[in-house]
Structures are given as structure tokens and as C-alpha cells.
Amino acid sequence: MKKTILLGAMFLGAFTFAQTAGADRDAHGCIGSAGYTYSQIKKDCVRVFEQKIKLTEVAPKGSSTSMAAVIFSKDMKKAEVFVPDTDGESLILTRLGKGKAWKKDGYILVPFKKNGYQLKKDNVVIYQ
Numbered sequence: 001m002k003k004t005i006l007l008g009a010m011f012l013g014a015f016t017f018a019q020t021a022g023a024d025r026d027a028h029g030c031i032g033s034a035g036y037t038y039s040q041i042k043k044d045c046v047r048v049f050e051q052k053i054k055l056t057e058v059a060p061k062g063s064s065t066s067m068a069a070v071i072f073s074k075d076m077k078k079a080e081v082f083v084p085d086t087d088g089e090s091l092i093l094t095r096l097g098k099g100k101a102w103k104k105d106g107y108i109l110v111p112f113k114k115n116g117y118q119l120k121k122d123n124v125v126i127y128q
Contacts, residue, residue, distance in 0.1 A: 040092055041071050041080040048082045055119055055127035068119060068127040070109065078102070079109050081119060083127065
């Protein structure tokens with residue numbers, strides 16, 4: 001009898017966990033609690049911290065430094081930037097010509113050093 005009660009409790013607990021895991025899916029089906037957010041360029045859920053191009057905050061406001069990530073379109077005409085200060089929404093910056101910067105609403109993404117990038121807001125470097 002004790003085994004039956006124990007197995008029943010385990011089953012019920014597993015069932016309850018299965019019902020709540022993934023309950024925080026966004027409108028695109030991305031599970032935020034698992035670190036996923038929607039990428040407009042990839043048209044899929046991504047983990048920002050796993051992206052190839054990561055930028056570090058230049059002047060952190062406090063003891064912790066935040067990170068930004070960049071995903072480029074295949075033709076390099078668009079850059080999707082994930083920064084903490086945009087309420088979970090990514091920014092799509094557009095490149096106006098070859099060798100030019102990607103821009104939108106005061107944000108500018110420019111090549112920096114050999115393989116890096118700088119993100120500026122109102123001409124102030126905020127990530128690199």
C-alpha cells in the first residue's frame with residue numbers, strides 16, 4: 001500500500017511538473033525560463049547567451065556587467081541586437097550600404113577592431 005501511495009505521489013508530481021514546465025511560452029512559443037527568446041532574423045527561438053557575437057557593457061551601472069548579442073541576416077543588411085534595456089524585444093538595425101554601420105532609433109552598430117563590434121546609443125558607446 002505504501003508503495004502504491006508513493007508511486008502515485010511521484011506520478012502526480014511528475015505530471016504537475018510537465019504541466020508547468022514551458023508554461024511561460026511567449027507568443028512565438030519560446031520558453032523564457034529556459035533562456036529562449038524569439039529572433040526575428042532567424043525566425044526561431046534562440047538563447048542570447050549562446051550567440052557567436054556577444055558584446056559587453058562598457059560602463060555598467062552597479063556591480064554586474066550586462067551582455068548584448070548580435071545576429072546578422074545572411075546578406076548582412078540587417079543586424080538583430082539583443083540588449084537588456086529594450087524590455088525583452090530585440091532591435092533590428094539596418095545597413096544602408098556596404099561598409100556602412102547598421103542604424104535604428106539612435107542605436108548604431110559599427111565594426112570595432114579586428115572581429116568585434118561596438119553598439120552606440122546617441123553616439124555614446126554602450127557595448128563592445
